[in-house]
Amino acid sequence: xxxxxxxxxxxxxxxxxxxxxxxxxxxxxxxxVNRKSLExxxxxxxxxxxxxxxxxxxxxxxxxxxxxKVVSLTADCDKDAVVIRVRPKGPACHTGAxxxxxxxxxxxxxSSNTNIGSVLAELxxxxxxxxxxxxxxxxTTSLFDRGLKRILQKVGEEAVExxxxxMSGDRQETIRESADLLYHLLVAFREMGISLDDLAAELxxxxx
Numbered sequence: 001x002x003x004x005x006x007x008x009x010x011x012x013x014x015x016x017x018x019x020x021x022x023x024x025x026x027x028x029x030x031x032x033v034n035r036k037s038l039e040x041x042x043x044x045x046x047x048x049x050x051x052x053x054x055x056x057x058x059x060x061x062x063x064x065x066x067x068x069k070v071v072s073l074t075a076d077c078d079k080d081a082v083v084i085r086v087r088p089k090g091p092a093c094h095t096g097a098x099x100x101x102x103x104x105x106x107x108x109x110x111s112s113n114t115n116i117g118s119v120l121a122e123l124x125x126x127x128x129x130x131x132x133x134x135x136x137x138x139x140t141t142s143l144f145d146r147g148l149k150r151i152l153q154k155v156g157e158e159a160v161e162x163x164x165x166x167m168s169g170d171r172q173e174t175i176r177e178s179a180d181l182l183y184h185l186l187v188a189f190r191e192m193g194i195s196l197d198d199l200a201a202e203l204x205x206x207x208x
Contacts (some may be wrong), residue, residue: 008080021086022071022118028092029100066090
């Protein structure tokens with residue numbers, strides 16, 4: 001078991017920290033920490049970084065509200081870098097993006113995010129913003145405007161269509177209908193105040 005005293009800080013007393021979504025595995029940001037910031041992180045249970053430009057501690061979300069609840073912290077084999085697994089509350093990037101890593105570099109294959117956890121987390125965040133902002137012309141907005149009863153009716157309809165597609169043996173149609181079902185379930189969850197974290201906790205409690 002490593003202690004803070006075992007970590008190998010650089011000449012300035014800092015080290016890089018990769019921040020990763022604990023549920024999806026998505027890399028959210030790269031920041032820097034020092035001993036004091038990790039002590040504060042342990043005390044608060046939320047990420048606290050060290051700003052090299054300001055030479056000061058930085059509690060993520062202190063002003064924006066986009067905090068990161070710490071699930072675990074692991075050092076690499078040389079103990080000179082750490083991975084902090086978190087459950088983020090809101091976007092990690094100051095631009096409003098979920099992750100700071102979204103700019104493609106010329107000459108390399110474009111990234112493709114098909115991790116189901118990441119996709120569902122992004123969809124959940126999009127649905128949350130639709131419920132808050134209610135943009136005109138949005139199908140999600142129209143569902144929220146009609147209320148929970150109509151949303152649950154759509155869940156039922158999509159569930160039936162998924163079963164019918166599966167019974168037909170049509171693989172692609174089953175995928176399409178299942179995607180529709182998951183989307184409407186997430187809308188229902190948002191209307192009922194249920195998060196993917198709530199669902200994950202329930203599923204985790206059933207593991208034997």
